[in-house]
Amino acid sequence: MDAFYASVEQLDNPALKRKPIAVGGSSERGVVAAASYEARKFGVKSAMSSVLAAKMCPDLIFIKPRFDRYRAVSQQIREIFLEYTDMVEPLSLDEAYLDVTQNKKNMPSATLLAKEIRAKILEKTGLTASAGISINKFLAKIASDFNKPNGQKTVTEADIDDFLLPLKIQKFHGIGKVTTEKMRSLGIFTGADLRNQSLEFLNLNFGNRGEYYYNIARGIHLSEVNPNRLAKSVGAENTFESNLSEENDLQNALLPIVEKVAQRLQKKNVKGKTITLKIKFEDFNIITRSITRQHFTDDVEEIFSTASELLKNEPLEKSIRLLGVSVSQLNIHAKKEIQLKIPFHDFF
Structure with missing residues (x-):
């Protein structure tokens, strides 16, 4: 979906149409959850502090x-997808992968099918969507960003080199800001630069992610569309009204976060082994620390004890604006689907 949260607000309140809006808190501690395209022209984007966003766009x-x-x-949008295929893998409220190899409309063209789905979304909701169509999820995901808003792009197998080789490395799905900087330091700026690296070089510099980078530089991505996709972790976090620096204050702030995590685990009827503490400092730097237990747990006291231990072991040289706790390595297993050769996927 195109600027989903912001577009819904503009749809529901016509007075906001064609105006720069940010969905999120406006306070000093606020964070932008989504920005309209009018706001994006000023550099406003999601996860940006509200204070900075207001400075960039008065x-x-x-x-x-x-x-x-x-x-x-x-x-509503999910129901439209299901009119075309049951192979729908939601990623969030506003995006999903669709495998339309075999679709309910028996349409031979994924490109035309994507166009029809987008038109139906507009008709039913009044909102625009963009799509990427390609031979795998990785390529479709990148393609979906190319003709936003309200557009689509198809990347066939014959198009892969022309599409990927000139692409800036930061545009590759799965390569974040930190990895981008490291790649640049190694002389990797484009898809062509990445493809020129050997598997040994990438493994040496990026560990177990090396093979992933080696493959995506060649347009290879074997992950299937999984309609039964399960969460890999359960977590919660809190941004404080004022930065905290005293250990007692931090421990007190940690407890309600852990309680929320335990409640979510118990509601989902799952337990996990790995407990991770997330800390965002006053300068917005983020660190995570984890401990993996020998057994599965959803117990609030055990999770709190572990997270508290992680917090105590971290030297607090700067005040903290956010704490988060998550539990992963959950005791759930997705049902394995039969491996299919999938010629086309759509990403919305």
Whole structure:
């Protein structure tokens, strides 16, 4: 979906149309959850602090999020997807992978099918969507960003080299800011530069991610569309109204976060072994620390004890603006699907 949260707000309130809006809190501690395209022209983007966003766009209008409304619209869109295929893998409220190799409309062209789905989304919800169509999820994901908003792009097998080789490395799905900087330091700026590296070189410099980078530089990605995709972790976090630096204050702030995580685990009827503490400092630097237990747990006291231990072991030279806790290595296993050769995927 195109600027989903912001577009829903503009749809529901016509007075906001064609105006720069940010969904999120406007306070000093606020964070932008989504920005309209009018706001993006000023450099406003999701996960940016509200203070910085307001400086970049003085006329920015802040809107309080309405997640119940976004979930309702997302469900409408999901129902449209299911009219075409049951192979739908949601990634979030506003994006999903669709495998349309065999589709309910018996349409031979994934490109035309994507166009029809986008038109139906517009008709049913009043919102625009963009799509990427290709031979695997990785390529479709990148393609989906090319003609936004309200567009689509198809990358056939014959197009892969022309598409990937000139592409800037930061545009590759799965290569974040830190990895981008490391690659640049190694002389890797484009897809062509990445493809020129040997598997041995990439393994040496990027560990177990080396093979992934080696493959995506060649347009290879074997992950299937999984309609039964299960969460890999359960977590919660809190950004504080004021930065915290005293250990007692931090421990007190940690407990309700852990309680929320335990409640979510118990609601989902799952347990996990790995407990991770996330810390965001006053300068916005983020670190994570983890401990893996020998057994599965959803016990609030055990999770708190572990997270508290991680917090105590971290030298706190700067004040903290956010704490988060997550539990992973869950005791759930996705049902393995039969491996299929999938000629086309759509990414919305």
